Amino acid sequence: MEFLVNNARPETLKTATLVLTIGEGRPLGEQALTVDTLAEGALSAVLKRGDMSGKLGQTLLLQGLPNLQAERILLVGQGKEDSLSPKQFRTLLGATLGVLKQLGGNDATLALDDVTVKDRDAYGRARLAVECLADGGYVFDRFKSEKAKPVQLQKIALLTDKTRQADIQRAINQGQAIAAGMALTRDLGNLPPNLCHPIHLAEQAKTLAQEHKGLKVEVLDEQQLKELGMGAFLAVAQGSDQPPRLIVLNYQGAKKSEQPYALVGKGITFDTGGISLKPGAGMDEMKYDMCGAASVLGTFRAVLELQLPINLVGVLACAENMPSGGATRPGDIVTTMSGQTVEILNTDAEGRLVLCDALTYVERFKPRAVIDIATLTGACIIALGHQTSGLLGNDDALMQQLLSAGVAADDRAWQLPLFDDYQEQLDSPFADIANIGGRPAGTITAACFLARFTKKLSWAHLDVAGTAWISGGKDKGATGRPVPLLTQYLLERSGV
Structure with a gap:
């Protein structure tokens, strides 16, 4: 159109x-x-x-x-x-x-x-x-x-009249770019998981780089992840025949000396829950567990089409969570890239395991701010329904910017608390941290887990479990959110 x-x-x-x-x-x-x-x-x-x-x-x-x-x-x-x-x-x-x-x-x-x-x-x-x-x-x-x-x-x-023509043209340019980003995100989300696996997402990132100037893509394979010490990330992938990939996108739209913004996306291309197997009903929708990564790719597409004068890094942690004889077991302990150890009490709390290593990896880019996007917890749907994304983080100014961007883009988020009081729910008698904190405040304790790996970062976390796709019925499908929110945030940072 x-x-x-x-x-x-x-x-x-x-x-x-x-x-x-x-x-x-x-x-x-x-x-x-x-x-x-x-x-x-x-x-x-x-x-x-x-x-x-x-x-x-x-x-x-x-x-x-x-x-x-x-x-x-x-x-x-x-x-x-x-x-x-x-x-x-x-x-x-x-x-x-x-x-x-x-x-x-x-x-x-x-x-x-x-x-x-x-x-x-x-x-x-x-x-x-x-x-x-x-x-x-x-x-x-x-x-x-x-x-x-x-x-x-x-x-x-x-x-419209001539006095508004320039503003309307700017709106058209930006609106079309955001819509194109949403379409890419929806396409990737709607693909079946037998086709949309970690290697396919890597190929899509490379295609994006071929189509737009200013974007470089690096794809890290299983051996490179081992060398980096990403034990949590690899633990999620080890039950699947599909190899994991860490996809790194680097867009240079400003001077090299300018610190980049960073987007980190959860890319679980199918989530059975692993050994902590999910119920069968509705499990087909777990192909949407990569919508965080898909929204990062969609946001990059919008930024590239607009050629925004900013530097932007994307890190996509992509894996498939499957049960097998080689899969991670409840009770296993793994060592993360940061050196912290994690007791995996539930293999269905896998998103935070791939994200924690990705968040440690992104430190090397010295970003101004980091936003991770993940279909992380069903608890977020209970708290906020399907209308609003959950927002948590360690930087109040960053979170206010994201809340404001969500209102401006009509893609709203709502801030939940991240008090230290919740951290004790993640205590483990055997490791530095457990990967779940029980049923109470599930969205918050998931973010508390990620907070252990973001102390050096200005960081915000978007839980889009309720907003990234529509469940069931003839309207089932990916929504393209939160591409509008993320693009609006970057538009405001770029001053365009």
């Missing part, structure tokens, strides 16, 4: 479909009123007859209106509120796209200046629109014998 900015007057605008918004029980907005005047009161007549009330998400298609070069007009209800929440705006956009997909013609023009979205200026509204519409056009039918019917709609223009 291609997005454009257009500042043409309604009477000269040539488009297959012009989309206008109508408020419920409120006067026509400026853009709709201009069209109504040109069309000799056609919109007013529709409202007067009661053909449309303007209820949020309601649509009505009009054709053959006088004095317009647009082939048809699509009216979309924006509801009673003067100012829409981002969720309400998404409802409006979803209804719009649903109709446009069914129509002929390869283009449409959206007049959104009559819509006010809470806490968003014209740029913010336009960027949210681009991300939502592009993401709404996402289809994953690679393994279907019968492919989805092609949609004729290829171009969407955002209609």
Whole structure:
């Protein structure tokens, strides 16, 4: 889908479909009123007859209106509120796209200046629109014998005046890049685990480097991980025939002397739980346990498309967690790259084991800040549901930046405490630390485990177990989150 900015007057605008918004029980907005005047009161007549009330998400298609070069007009209800929440705006956009997909013609023009979205200026509204519409056009039918019917709609223009044109163009550029990053993340998440294994993720990272300048990729194999002393990482992988990989991405968008930001992603390409085997029901969704790593790749794609003037490092800890005669057992003790020893009480708490070594590894880049992203705990879903990602860390300023970025990107997180009081739940009589702390505060104790390995870092942890994919039913699939949050954070750091 291609997005454009257009500042043409309604009477000269040539488009297959012009989309206008109508408020419920409120006067026509400026853009709709201009069209109504040109069309000799056609919109007013529709409202007067009661053909449309303007209820949020309601649509009505009009054709053959006088004095317009647009082939048809699509009216979309924006509801009673003067100012829409981002969720309400998404409802409006979803209804719009649903109709446009069914129509002929390869283009449409959206007049959104009559819509006010809470806490968003014209740029913010336009960027949210681009991300939502592009993401709404996402289809994953690679393994279907019968492919989805092609949609004729290829171009969407955002209609605005010249004073806003530069802001809208910036919104389009950034929104398209974020949507492209989300699409990559969703593609990788939705792939079956027999195809999307650690080596495949490494190949995807290399492909990304071939397609974009400024990115270098290094892939560390099993032998190199042994030489680095990554005993925790290797313990997770040793039950699988699929070899682990540590994938290191390095983007140079600023001076070499500038410290990079770092993203660390959990890449468990399939998680059976290991010897601590998960229940069979719904286990197919454990292919999504690599969505943390996938979101790092998606964020890199967005950054690369925008060529942001920052330095960025990505470290993806990729392995498959399987039960076998060679698998790690509950009660095993391993030595991490940091030298700390871990008693593995539950092999299904494997994400923190690959991440702890990856977080130690990332120290060598001397990053300004490190954010790890992981589908880490089911407890986070109990705490925050599927709407909000969990956020913990050791740097209050960093966490406030991420919370703010989440609000701006409509990809929210919520901070949970990381008090020292919780650390005692990880005490082990035989090793420096146990890998689980029991049922109470499971998300917090998982982060407490990671905190033992981040004392030299400005660090934040995003638990996306509830937000990285949608479970069950016809809508099952990866969401692409938290690519919008992470990209927004990096946009703000780069000053673009």
